[in-house]
Amino acid sequence: MAQASVPASASASAPVSAAAPRHLPGFSAPAVGFEQPFAMLEACHERVQRTLGLLGRLREHVRKQGVDNDARQAARDVLRYFDIAAPLHHQDEELHVFPLLLAQATPEVRALVTRLQHDHVAMTTDWAAARPGLQALLDESATGFTPQDEAALDRFAMRYDAHIAAEEGVAYPAAAALLPPASFAAMGQEMAARRGAI
Secondary structure (H helix, E strand, C coil), X not given: CCHHHCCXXXXXXXXXXXXXXXXXXXXXCCCXXXXXXXXXXXHHHHHHHHHHHHHHHHHHXXXXXXXCHHHHHHHHHHHHHHHHHHHHHHHHHHHHHHHHXXXXXXXXXXXXXXXXXXXXXXXXXXXXXXXXXXXXXXXXXXXXXXXXXXXXXXHHHHCHHHHHHHHHHHHHHHHHHHCCHHHHHHHHHHHHHHCCXX
């Protein structure tokens, strides 16, 4: 089996092996820190997009080459990100960004926030439907995704582009303009505390 096309990922805790492809995303911490909470939120979006890219390569690999150890590791990485990191990111937004905008922003921005909140609920539902197909790959006897798995993974991945664009293009700038700069540190500290970083 050709190792060069396998969608293995490089986790922060494990070095990339010599056989692992160099074009795959790593899972190292973003360069910004929690003292820049809006930059950290955008860095989380970058990781979402990189993990979705890994998911796309994993699906292509499984279609062409089947399920192997590298495919299982990629599935673990995707599961870990969307089970742990993504819910924390949504919580950051729901605690620090959305309430501020619903209380003080223009009607247009408030309507957008309502849509973003709905997206979060739908993303949770979409992930619950998409997750079993990835979890099944961890079994040594796994042969690939079912058509139902593929459809669930499509639904899950499709919602993110417009969601991220709306948050970065409208919601984050509007919230940053309303939040006193002196409050950024407290916001960042709360985000870090949720992750056990302080």
